[in-house]
Amino acid sequence: MIPVLLILIPLLAGLASFFIKNDKTVRSWALFSSLLTVVVAVLAVTVLKENKYLAHQCEWIPALGSSFSVKLDGMGQLLCLLTGIAYPLIFLGTWNSQYKNAKNFFALMLLSQAGLMGVFVAMDALLFYFFWELALIPVYFLCSQWGGEKRIRVTFKFFIYTFLGSVLMLIGILYLQSQTPNKSFGIQDFYNLDLPGKTQSWVFWLFFLAFAIKMPIFPFHTWQPDAYEQSPTATTMVLSGIMVKMGLLGLLRWLLPVLPIASYSWGDVTMSLAVAGIIYASLIAIRQDDIKRLVAYSSIAHIGLMCAAIFAENKSGTQGVMIQMFNHGINIIGLWIIVEIIEKRFGTRKMSELGGLAQKAPVMAIFFVIIALANIALPLTNAFVGEFLMFNGLLNAKSQYSLWFTVFAGVGIILGAVYTLNMIRKIFYGATNQVTEAAQDLKLNEKLSLGIIVALIFWIGVYPQAILNITDGISQTILEQTDISHLFKK
Amino acid sequence: MNALIISALLGVVMMFSSFLLKDRSTVRSMAIAGLLLLLVVNVLEMNGVEFFNINTRDMIVFDRFALLFNTIAFLSTLLYLLLSAKEMAKVGVYFADYLALIFFILCGVILVSSFKSLLILFLGIEIISIPLYILTGSDKRNLKSNEAALKYFLLGTFSTGLMLMGIALIYGAQGSFYSVDISKIAGETPSALLIAGMLLLFFSMSFKVSAAPFHFWTPDVYDGAPTVFTSFMATIVKAAVFVAFIRLFDEAFGLLHLQWQLLVAVITALTLFIGNITAVFQQSVKRMLAYSSIAQAGFMMLSLYAMNADAKEGLMLYVAAYSFATIGIFAVLIKMSDYTFEGFNGFAKHQPLLAATTTIFLLSLAGIPLTAGFLSKFYMLKAALGTGKHLWLVIVAVLMAAVSVYYYFRVIQAMYFKEGEGQPMEVSKPFKWTLVVLAALIILLGIFPNILLSWLYF
Known part of the structure; x- marks a missing residue:
């Protein structure tokens, strides 16, 4: 019931938005419907935790062995919660941004939410693929229509890149389906597959490429900074806050447990790529002058760490990734909200043209500093918990190079502190200039959305157990499914 | 069988309709009504209602595959006429004739989707192709349209020739035109004659569905033909030939x-x-x-x-x-x-x-x-x-x-x-x-x- 609602509410609200003429009405409507979604998502995590509410299955295309099977497991609950919380925050945080054809903008935003919810709850591979693509289409239109100057070329690259990845995944899905005894796309049938290592090996890459492009993992990241920079900021928040989680969820739900042998044997390669990406992206982030690009590269670094921790294949790493998926989503949306405010107020995103904002807009400075510190995982903030668990997991990984991975990932964290603190310094401290002279502080809606984000940051930072409890069961299940140690004893 | 006979009749009716009806919109409505009729009788036949019982000596068999395809083809044509029939009037003055030709083509479509004998296949392909040559060149004052028609005609007849040659070779090898008979003997060791015939059929069918490297005619013809007819040619006709292709290689x-x-x-x-x-x-x-x-x-x-x-x-x-x-x-x-x-x-x-x-x-x-x-x-x-x-x-x-x-x-x-x-x-x-x-x-x-x-x- 609940997962169907989570898809249907934004879907119907989105379709309805196409027909609302008034800009203000459609804005309120989008906020209202997204609040409704949050309520449902929160209910799913808190009150209605019984299975009968959280799963739904009915026939869809029996001839193909596919059913409409949706379920909220712990990871699904968490990500749906994130998706649910993110959209009202986005709408609230960018309340003052004006869009041409606002009705289409908000309709597409809501449709993308429906697609994302679908990805997080689908328990049937074909359904998963459906939503995987469907989430992309509205985002493509959003970026291409309301983005920056180079938007058409950039988003096209983004689209073709991800489409290529997903069709490769489609082959993988089809192949796995043909191997199941009852020709089914159900996730449980995929888990029960016991393919030989050699086969797993090539199917692994079909899936991994799709996920790696989506996350993105070095060297498949080239679409990302451009796309983040050129998209309208509200869409960038969706892209970076939630869409990248599709790739992580894909790894955790559809790759590791389905192809455990290949995941183990290719683990070193993927972890190397991820760790290389952390260093690479952090180094580039240090050189950026454009705030949007800086945050984009920092996102690559964070995702790289999560990807590496996933392949560590232990409880600490997996739980760390789970909680960090949520944290990263919240934190980066907070950063983007402030970036959007700065861009709208001063007409520039270049750090070299800004400065001294802390004197003129102290509230903004406080919020920004807190979120930025959370972004570099200072203790007491949410990201600290996640990164601590992930590093712990990485260090204890079965790989013989685990120490090296940990060290290099740690260097990435230090570099992260460098560029983040540098950004704070350049934007908020120093002398004011012509651009920032007449700065205004935050408006009510901005305070509200950032306030919620900061509250979440501290709450999870102090009491992470609330989140960890949600995902404890599913992490255990994934690890048991991924465990191949019984193969070594033979 | 319902649709085959009615579509042939409708073709003739449409041809003479321009003598009696001066108003183009009436002719158009008639064609649309005719197609609706075709759709209905075909769906009826799917449900077991047959109006005509003609012994074709099993040269044509309307199985589910054929009937379903015919339904799709009629539905597509119906939508096509609803959308674009008015535009046909802009191509030339022979509005009713174009519609008549489309009905004749549908006749061919029905034949190629349900043939069991290579003769019917050949007949169907020809019934489809010849009206198409005409439609391609229907924009008489346009040089490109003429060029496309000529190109299509020359290459099309050449490939039909290949097909005929192939059928003849196969007949030589197997002594029958029926797909069933052809497949029966092929199970043992296929003779060189049969293989040669099969290859010729394969190439000519590839030409008709514009598979590379037999595709060179397609862009020029599609581009040169009046757009309203390109639409028909690229969809319903192509699909029909594909169905025939599959049928031929599956059954024979x-x-x-x-x-x-x-x-x-x-x-x-x-x-x-x-x-x-x-x-x-x-x-x-x-x-x-x-x-x-x-x-x-x-x-x-x-x-x-x-x-x-x-x-x-x-x-x-x-x-x-x-x-x-x-x-x-x-x-x-x-x-x-x-x-x-x-x-x-x-x-x-x-x-x-x-x-x-x-x-x-x-x-x-x-x-x-x-x-x-x-x-x-x-x-x-x-x-x-x-x-x-x-x-x-x-x-x-x-x-x-x-x-x-x-x-x-x-x-x-x-x-x-x-x-x-x-x-x-x-x-x-x-x-x-x-x-x-x-x-x-x-x-x-x-x-x-x-x-x-x-x-x-x-």
Whole structure:
């Protein structure tokens, strides 16, 4: 019931938005419907935790062995919660941004939410693929229509890149389906597959490429900074806050447990790529002058760490990734909200043209500093918990190079502190200039959305157990499914 | 059998209608009513109601496969006439004749989808081709149209000649025109005569469905023919020939599958590659659609390659998805004066509804989920994977699908993201509604393909 609602509410609200003429009405409507979604998502995590509410299955295309099977497991609950919380925050945080054809903008935003919810709850591979693509289409239109100057070329690259990845995944899905005894796309049938290592090996890459492009993992990241920079900021928040989680969820739900042998044997390669990406992206982030690009590269670094921790294949790493998926989503949306405010107020995103904002807009400075510190995982903030668990997991990984991975990932964290603190310094401290002279502080809606984000940051930072409890069961299940140690004893 | 006889009669009626009816809109309504009639009698036949009982000595058998395809073909033609019949009047003065020719072509379509004897196949192909030569050249004052007709005629008759030669060789080898008899003996060691005949048939059919390297006529003919007829040619006719292709190689040469499978794989890959890559470089949307039709033919060839249950089901879905989408796009294209990609600039602003439906058609052609195009491509890939061989072919197919996104999305980009003047065009309410119905059909099939496919069994 609940997962169907989570898809249907934004879907119907989105379709309805196409027909609302008034800009203000459609804005309120989008906020209202997204609040409704949050309520449902929160209910799913808190009150209605019984299975009968959280799963739904009915026939869809029996001839193909596919059913409409949706379920909220712990990871699904968490990500749906994130998706649910993110959209009202986005709408609230960018309340003052004006869009041409606002009705289409908000309709597409809501449709993308429906697609994302679908990805997080689908328990049937074909359904998963459906939503995987469907989430992309509205985002493509959003970026291409309301983005920056180079938007058409950039988003096209983004689209073709991800489409290529997903069709490769489609082959993988089809192949796995043909191997199941009852020709089914159900996730449980995929888990029960016991393919030989050699086969797993090539199917692994079909899936991994799709996920790696989506996350993105070095060297498949080239679409990302451009796309983040050129998209309208509200869409960038969706892209970076939630869409990248599709790739992580894909790894955790559809790759590791389905192809455990290949995941183990290719683990070193993927972890190397991820760790290389952390260093690479952090180094580039240090050189950026454009705030949007800086945050984009920092996102690559964070995702790289999560990807590496996933392949560590232990409880600490997996739980760390789970909680960090949520944290990263919240934190980066907070950063983007402030970036959007700065861009709208001063007409520039270049750090070299800004400065001294802390004197003129102290509230903004406080919020920004807190979120930025959370972004570099200072203790007491949410990201600290996640990164601590992930590093712990990485260090204890079965790989013989685990120490090296940990060290290099740690260097990435230090570099992260460098560029983040540098950004704070350049934007908020120093002398004011012509651009920032007449700065205004935050408006009510901005305070509200950032306030919620900061509250979440501290709450999870102090009491992470609330989140960890949600995902404890599913992490255990994934690890048991991924465990191949019984193969070594033979 | 219902539809075959009635369509032939309707053809004759349409031919003489211009003597009696001076008003074009009456003729048009008559044609549309005729098609509705065809659709109805065909659906009735699917449910076991037959009006005519003629002994064809099993040369024509209306099985579910044939009947389902005929339904799709009639439905497509009906939508096509609803959308574009008015435009035919602009091509030349012989409005009623064009409609008559279309009914004759439908006659041929029915024949090639239900033949059991090579003679009927030949007859059907000829009944389809000859009216098409005429329709291609119907814009008499246009040099390009004339050139296209001549080109089509010369190459078309040449390939028909090949086909005839092939049939003759096969008759020499097997002593029969029936597919059943041909397949029977082929099970042992096929004679050189039979193989030669089969190859000739294969090449001539490849020509008709414009598979590479026999595709050279397609862009020129599709581009040169009046757009309203290109639409018909590229969809219903092409689909029919494909169905015949599958039928022929399934029933007559099914046992030799392993021998010709590799050949089909190579031709499929080549078709996909040439069609998609060349389409990328086109400047005119019409020509792009011509190449895209080659590319789509490549995907349909996958069903020929795999030749299993999935393949046949998938082909039905594919022809429906492809025909609906292509007819829709052409219907919009006909209304435009500028066929280049730039001509579509700013289209969404001036014609939001048309742009939205065109987007759905393009998404379907590109194979994006939620549209029929996705599931049909999905079926093809599934069928091809099901053979368990030649994995490279599947990889080529999806890579080329990704390439196809490039040129289909160029149109979407032009419509939505680029600024343009927009061309003045007259669009009636019924036209808009028909397009919406077409788009709805595509999405419906994309979510519930069973509506269509359940007709194949039960």
